[in-house]
Amino acid sequence: MKRIPLCKCNGTIPFLSFVAIPRSCSVNRSISAMSKFGVNSNFEKEVKCLDDAVNLFHQMVRMKPLPSVVDFSKLFKIMISMKHYSTVLSHFREMQKLGIPINVFILNIMINNYCLMHHVDCAFSVLPIYLKSGISFNVVTFTALIRGFFAENKVKDAVELFKKLVREKICEPNEVMYATVMNGLSKKGHTQKTLSLLRLMEQRSTKPDLFIYSIVIDALCKDGYSDDAINLFNEMKQKGIPPDILTYSSLIDGFCKLGQWEKVRTYLSEMVNHNIYPDVRTFTIVIDGLCKEGKVADAEEVMKHMVGKGVEPDIITYTAIMDGYCLRGQVDRARRVFDFMIDKSIEPNIICYSVLIKGYCKKKKVAEAMKLLGEISQRGSKPDIVTYNTILQGLFEVGRIGDAKDFYVEMISLGFIPDLYTHGTLLNGYFKYGLVEEAMSFFDKLERKRENANIEFFNVVINGLCKNGKLDKAHAIFEKLSSMGLLPNARTYNTLITGFCLKGLLDESKDMLRKMEDNGCMPDNVTYNVFVRGYLRCNKISEMTILLKEMVRRGFSCDATTTELLLNVIRENPSVLDMIPKFHSIKKK
DNA sequence: TTAGGGTTAG
Numbered sequence: 001m002k003r004i005p006l007c008k009c010n011g012t013i014p015f016l017s018f019v020a021i022p023r024s025c026s027v028n029r030s031i032s033a034m035s036k037f038g039v040n041s042n043f044e045k046e047v048k049c050l051d052d053a054v055n056l057f058h059q060m061v062r063m064k065p066l067p068s069v070v071d072f073s074k075l076f077k078i079m080i081s082m083k084h085y086s087t088v089l090s091h092f093r094e095m096q097k098l099g100i101p102i103n104v105f106i107l108n109i110m111i112n113n114y115c116l117m118h119h120v121d122c123a124f125s126v127l128p129i130y131l132k133s134g135i136s137f138n139v140v141t142f143t144a145l146i147r148g149f150f151a152e153n154k155v156k157d158a159v160e161l162f163k164k165l166v167r168e169k170i171c172e173p174n175e176v177m178y179a180t181v182m183n184g185l186s187k188k189g190h191t192q193k194t195l196s197l198l199r200l201m202e203q204r205s206t207k208p209d210l211f212i213y214s215i216v217i218d219a220l221c222k223d224g225y226s227d228d229a230i231n232l233f234n235e236m237k238q239k240g241i242p243p244d245i246l247t248y249s250s251l252i253d254g255f256c257k258l259g260q261w262e263k264v265r266t267y268l269s270e271m272v273n274h275n276i277y278p279d280v281r282t283f284t285i286v287i288d289g290l291c292k293e294g295k296v297a298d299a300e301e302v303m304k305h306m307v308g309k310g311v312e313p314d315i316i317t318y319t320a321i322m323d324g325y326c327l328r329g330q331v332d333r334a335r336r337v338f339d340f341m342i343d344k345s346i347e348p349n350i351i352c353y354s355v356l357i358k359g360y361c362k363k364k365k366v367a368e369a370m371k372l373l374g375e376i377s378q379r380g381s382k383p384d385i386v387t388y389n390t391i392l393q394g395l396f397e398v399g400r401i402g403d404a405k406d407f408y409v410e411m412i413s414l415g416f417i418p419d420l421y422t423h424g425t426l427l428n429g430y431f432k433y434g435l436v437e438e439a440m441s442f443f444d445k446l447e448r449k450r451e452n453a454n455i456e457f458f459n460v461v462i463n464g465l466c467k468n469g470k471l472d473k474a475h476a477i478f479e480k481l482s483s484m485g486l487l488p489n490a491r492t493y494n495t496l497i498t499g500f501c502l503k504g505l506l507d508e509s510k511d512m513l514r515k516m517e518d519n520g521c522m523p524d525n526v527t528y529n530v531f532v533r534g535y536l537r538c539n540k541i542s543e544m545t546i547l548l549k550e551m552v553r554r555g556f557s558c559d560a561t562t563t564e565l566l567l568n569v570i571r572e573n574p575s576v577l578d579m580i581p582k583f584h585s586i587k588k589k
Numbered sequence: 590t591t592a593g594g595g596t597t598a599g
Binding site: 214282 | 599
């Protein structure tokens with residue numbers, strides 16, 4: 001059945017003339033607008049809520065002749081943007097029952113709808129409808145499915161589908177499909193694979209565009225490879241693809257996270273020189289970066305600057321600054337910000353609450369944190385696992401071990417599924433208070449779930465064992481990591497090196513350092529500090545000074561604990577100072 | 590021309 005395109009109806013829409021239009025409903029206002037202006041008018045803007053959308057749908061299906069599939073597609077898109085996925089499904093079924101013709105667009109919308117519901121398996125069940133209706137799949141169909149796989153963490157399936165499409169020449173990927181695959185890969189931590197795909201793409205007919213470059217630049221920045229990101233950034237410019245606000249924002253975020261403030265300034269100026277002005281997200285990235293480095297006063301200045309430029313802070317900006325105050329122990333200031341936000345009619349979400357709760361816990365005000373936890377549901381928000389983990393940690397911090405255990409039981413009874421962080425917090429708490437047997441018994445109980453464990457979880461266990469003098473056991477767990485497919489990180493090595501150093505086992509520490517370097521994990525500031533302290537404690541001054549020089553040469557510096565220990569040694573034996581010619585510069589750093 | 594792609598907070 002062929003439908004007359006609505007745009008050819010001389011400004012009137014036949015199917016709408018049968019509908020009685022009461023004045024009150026916004027949908028009806030929209031229909032009225034459509035009648036007046038034809039299909040080009042935006043009824044999308046008039047549909048404000050689910051009721052509007054549903055009412056419009058029911059009116060549409062009663063019309064004679066029926067509206068075209070284009071109008072149904074538009075309406076479904078609105079419902080999807082409102083996240084009313086199941087309503088889209090039921091309405092699509094109704095459409096099918098009524099025999100309203102379908103096309104590739106609306107079927108692709110249905111596939112995407114299932115993928116957004118995290119039901120990629122159901123999305124595949126739409127494919128037979130294409131076949132039955134003689135409609136061909138296209139690149140959009142497959143792109144949506146690939147995205148669906150990634151959304152459900154099915155990276156292997158996503159990549160296999162993509163490879164199959166290319167290998168069997170089922171569908172030639174376009175820029176969007178490449179971007180979808182690369183974004184999926186990068187968000188799951190496969191930065192190198194993302195970069196390889198970019199290089200592969202350069203050799204094929206579909207060339208990387210702004211989106212593709214921005215995805216890879218963002219991935220490199222998130223992994224801390226800011227130099228590689230800059231190289232790629234320059235490469236895209238040389239190829240005549242100008243970066244936009246998102247590319248700059250990703251790059252600036254990378255520099256913020258590395259504390260490279262000069263580069264932040266350089267690229268902020270560069271973007272403005274190119275008439276690309278920072279928006280609320282760009283400013284929030286800078287504010288968050290400053291806050292995380294403890295530079296809250298600078299963050300406040302940036303906030304004033306953005307307001308001066310007419311850019312209003314949003315909930316994320318306020319949350320970042322609240323977290324900045326909390327990290328410095330200024331939970332009361334964070335509470336001002338929090339109340340100010342409410343005054344500005346910005347309703348706090350669970351992340352805001354969790355930040356504030358963490359702030360109270362950090363100040364050991366667990367009662368305040370608990371009080372706030374109770375208020376969350378009253379204000380229409382819902383605590384999540386992170387909120388509960390924060391309180392659990394807070395209870396351990398103040399030594400309320402019994403309450404922490406009860407709280408853990410309570411959170412499970414409330415239906416929360418403990419995550420790795422929950423288990424890590426419990427184990428860390430047990431180890432902190434010397435409850436090694438309890439910790440290890442719990443650790444053994446978790447054995448079945450260990451396949452999901454990450455390196456940070458094992459770092460907690462290794463650290464706990466080291467701190468409790470169980471170095472052999474810690475070392476044994478370390479040795480098992482590779483068989484579990486886990487790669488030790490700098491924290492793992494530093495924890496074990498600290499453990500050995502504290503026991504005066506400097507040879508074992510050095511062995512561990514060698515392993516660290518052999519495995520491509522570079523020693524960091526913590527590693528050097530731990531070694532300097534180890535040598536100082538064992539009174540190995542000459543070895544300590546050699547290391548100290550190397551440390552300074554590599555751009556690292558003594559932290560507060562090391563400096564204090566070094567000063568104590570110098571007080572007892574002033575001649576040590578002569579062996580450390582650059583001590584003053586070290587202290588200054 | 591109704592479908593699919595990139596940035597910020599616990």
